[in-house]
Amino acid sequence: MKLPQEVLLAEPRGFCAGVDRAIEIVERALAKFGAPIYVRHEIVHNTYVVNDLKAKGAIFIEELSDVPPGATLIFSAHGVSKAVQEEAKARGFHIFDATCPLVSKVHVEVAKLAQEGYEFIMIGHKGHPEVEGTLGQLEGGIHLVEDVQDVAHVAPSQQEKLAVVTQTTLSVDDAAEIMAAVRARFPQVREPKQQDICYATQNRQDAVKMMSGQVDLVIVVGSPTSSNSNRLRELAERLGTTAYMVDSAEELQPAWFEGIARVGLTAGASAPEVLVTEVIERVKTLGAVSVRTLSGIEESIKFPLPKGLRMDGVAPAAGEES
Structure with missing residues (x-):
């Protein structure tokens, strides 16, 4: 075997x-x-x-x-x-x-354009907390679409001022397809200056695209509720590589690895590296003898903490914590 x-x-x-x-x-x-x-x-x-x-x-x-x-x-x-x-x-x-902060950026954009009289089409997954939060920035005026078919049913009260926002953790390819349908139906639609899908989602999907053709199986470390982790598994499968998502090394099934020479391993943006390490150790017990990290984009972005939690020794002023 x-x-x-x-x-x-x-x-x-x-x-x-x-x-x-x-x-x-x-x-x-x-x-x-x-x-x-x-x-x-x-x-x-x-x-x-x-x-x-x-x-x-x-x-x-x-x-x-x-x-x-x-x-x-x-x-x-x-x-x-x-x-x-x-x-x-x-x-x-x-x-x-x-x-x-990248979700907050979407909220700010919605608030700003709403004041200018815009209605919105939001590309996202119904019921996801990020989507609920963005929809809840306004009382109405945001039309949620989950797929290309939904675009045909959008009924804005006017088309002169219509803008698009997206959930930050979508499939880049799916979002582009839906965006094309929105553009075709509403040619005047205003798009974000920079796409709302976050840099980390884009980078992790690009890394899977690069890796999938080199392996026989892709394992994604991530929880079932994690949107961006689910998109990584779906992407690998769309590219023709068998893929599974696991919350921990215990969920790995030995049968998955039969007849497999190379295993590709990634993790969603909310999955800690300790879980990746545990998966590697488990795959080694199934026969793997070497581990190689592929070259990819090095991320250096860091977001500041709220003022009341910074360890800078300066006491925040009243009302400044958040």
């Missing part, structure tokens, strides 16, 4: 700047204010990360009514609606916002 000989590691993979920042916000809040710290929704979509922070004293909630008055509350990296922001303020929580 042929067993895997080599593991090729995609580059880049794993944590992005927005995820790094979100996790650090929770850890610094715990260090500064002590447990418990409340987090609305999973801080990032990864089981290992969430369980690790739970063990340190973070409590994850969906409803603000589950947070006691005066508690410290953190908004997840996916962003929240205006209604959630206002309710949290009204309840008097000490708030830190871990929304990824």
Whole structure:
């Protein structure tokens, strides 16, 4: 029986700047204010990360009514609606916002153009917390499309002022296809100056495109709720390579590796490198003798923390924490 000989590691993979920042916000809040710290929704979509922070004293909630008055509350990296922001303020929580700055950029764009009278088409997945947060920036006026077919059913009240925004973790190719359909139906539509799909999503998908043709099997480390991780698995399969997504090394099935010479390995933007290392060790027990990292873009982006959590020794002014 042929067993895997080599593991090729995609580059880049794993944590992005927005995820790094979100996790650090929770850890610094715990260090500064002590447990418990409340987090609305999973801080990032990864089981290992969430369980690790739970063990340190973070409590994850969906409803603000589950947070006691005066508690410290953190908004997840996916962003929240205006209604959630206002309710949290009204309840008097000490708030830190871990929304990824690239998601916040979309929110700012929506607010700015809405003031100019624009309606919006949003390309994204219904029910995803990032999409819910962006839709919740306005009371109406945002039409969600999930695929090319949805574009035909969009009924804006006018077409002169129509703009497009997208979820940041989409398939780059899918989004381009849907965008082409939007453009064909609404030729005057305003597109973002820079696409909303984030640099990390784009880079990880590009790395999978480069890797897929060189391997017999792709393993994506990521949780089922992680949009960008799911897109990596789908992309590999679309390119003709068998692909599986696993939350941990325990989920690997020996049968997957029978007759496989090379295994490609990547991780979604919310998956920590420790899980990648564990997967490598497990694949080695199945026969792999070498591990090689492919060349790829080196990411150096880092986002600043909220003022009240920076370790700069300067006490924040009143009302400056978030």
